[in-house]
Amino acid sequence: MQQLEIWRTTTFRLTLAYGMAFAIGVVAVLGLTYASAGVFITDQMNEIVVGQARGLHDVPPTALAATFRELEAQDIRHVYYFGLFRPDGGWIAGNVHHLPQGTPADGHPRELRQPGYQPGARAVVERLSSGELLFVGFDAKVLSGVRTIILSALLWSGGLTLVLGLAVGAVLSLAPLRRIQAMQRASQPILDGELSARLPTSNRRDEIDLLAGIANGMMDEVERLLWAVKSVGDNVAHDLRTPLTRLRALLYRVRQETGPSAAHAEMIDQALSETDTLLTRFRALQRISEIDRRERRAGFAPVRLQALVEQIGELYQPLAEQHGLRIVAETEAACEILADRDLLFEAFSNLVGNAVKFTPAGGLVSLKLTKRAQGPRLEVTDTGPGVPEGEREAVLERFYRGRAASQAPGCGLGLSIVAAVARLHSFHLELGDAGPGLRVTLDCWPAAMSR
């Protein structure tokens, strides 16, 4: 049986896809938040540096060093940078000792792309009326703090969403998985030919029930049609047998009343024998449906195959001799099996009868009963023409006669009866090549249900 894995279930895939979409959404929301927060914070920082620079603008340059110290003392967070430089860039005062590159003295706030400053730090440089350069910077501690918070939020929420999604998906998939597996188990008998079996349904009326309902509906129809076809066949066989039997009775009476010397006696005998052939075929057809209809294992009893096979050998001995054949039965004392003795005898009898019929004079028909680990195995081997590989399945069907058999008397139902008996017992029947000849193997133990 093919095993359904949990990650292949629709529910699991749906939950996983949903989880991923959710995670992407979370990332997008957080990313957007981060971007807008960044823009906002950068604006704030620009205003801070510009405002600070403007405040310092009016302080006389000689007093700036003292003002810087005063401001630094108030700056507990250490986010402000101050610097006063000579027009040639030489340091005069402040906590920044080198004028950073890429900050023209135009009074516009810019990002400080210098080692030693956190990315996103802003700074402005202004030229004082006295010619000195005033540098005011603001470190990006807030921005990077916000970034760290958002990034960790991103990782945690994304990861949690995924992990939770997987877990919930697995849990949610379990129940449907169990139902699907129950359905798989329930469908196995149907595959094995038990057409009355149905898929389980619950009263949830969900999509699985809907599908099971559809499948069951289809099975109902298939079963009904098969029965219709079968019963037409059975009824035809049964209905035709009655008038045929009466026809035969009439012919028989005519034959008795005309006496052996009458002119038409021979023709009536022929008509009688043709009617008998017809009756035999209808009887065989009916027999197959009888066997197929029988309750499985009803009427089964312990059977010793050894005695049965020996009896068959003895039954066919004179017929084989008449055909110029040898018939050999080799039997091992195999264990008792639970079976329908009469039907097994009939099946064996048909197998040996076929072998005798199709083997040319001088040949050998051998019956071999061997003990296998699982049970007894019967092999009927002949030295006849055999059955070509392509026809081996077909000869088990009703009325099919192999090319080699088209000349021989018979109706092509013997092997169908054997197949029906094998089906009833769940025995494995196989036609093989005996090189030359046909080997029919009947494994007399219930075949595994798997296919």
Add this chain to the structure above:
Amino acid sequence: MTRILAIEDDEITAREIVAEFSRRGFEVEHVADGREGLVRAVSGEFEAVTLDRMLPNVDGLTIVSVMRKAGIDIPVLMISALTDVDERIRGLRAGGDDYMTKPFASEEMSARLEVLLRRARVQPRETMLRVQDLELDLVTREARRGGREIALLPTEYKLLEYLMRNAGEVLTRTMIFEAIWGYHFDPGTNLIDVHLSGLRRKVDPPGVTPLIRTIRGSGYALSATA
């Protein structure tokens, strides 16, 4: 004259049964209803009964078991449309002596009934069967034809015993197959024929009057008369 009761609700089948037995020189009374059939069956006026398995009012199984409980042990041939093996077993267990399924050949039916009638009349305690100069010792299991011993295989012995016990009666291939091998399916005519011809070679060697006769279109008989 032998009187036979035919309990059968299907009109056409009943007509066939009546016609067949009349032709064989029996006197037949036909009853279509189960309750009436039961009354007639226990009346003691008949030597044998053909009994349909399914009848209106009282079914065949009940009739035969009531008959047996009442101590009426005349042969009962059950005739049924039910072909199942279980049905046969049920019919025989209820007290039927033989079981036939519909449709049937009427001479098969009369052949079976005559074998039943014969079995009911003949005392089964014989130790020696004789048909003309053919003898079969049931104790030593030896066969002799005109004083000359015939060596028989076990199956041939059983066949000869069956033929001799029913000497003069027509025995169909199906009846022979059922009696000797004990199975109830159609084994094909040829299979039984070769067994008979093997036995015939031993029992009827060239130069003696043949005893085993082939009845065309039905079966075999061991002739009591020549």
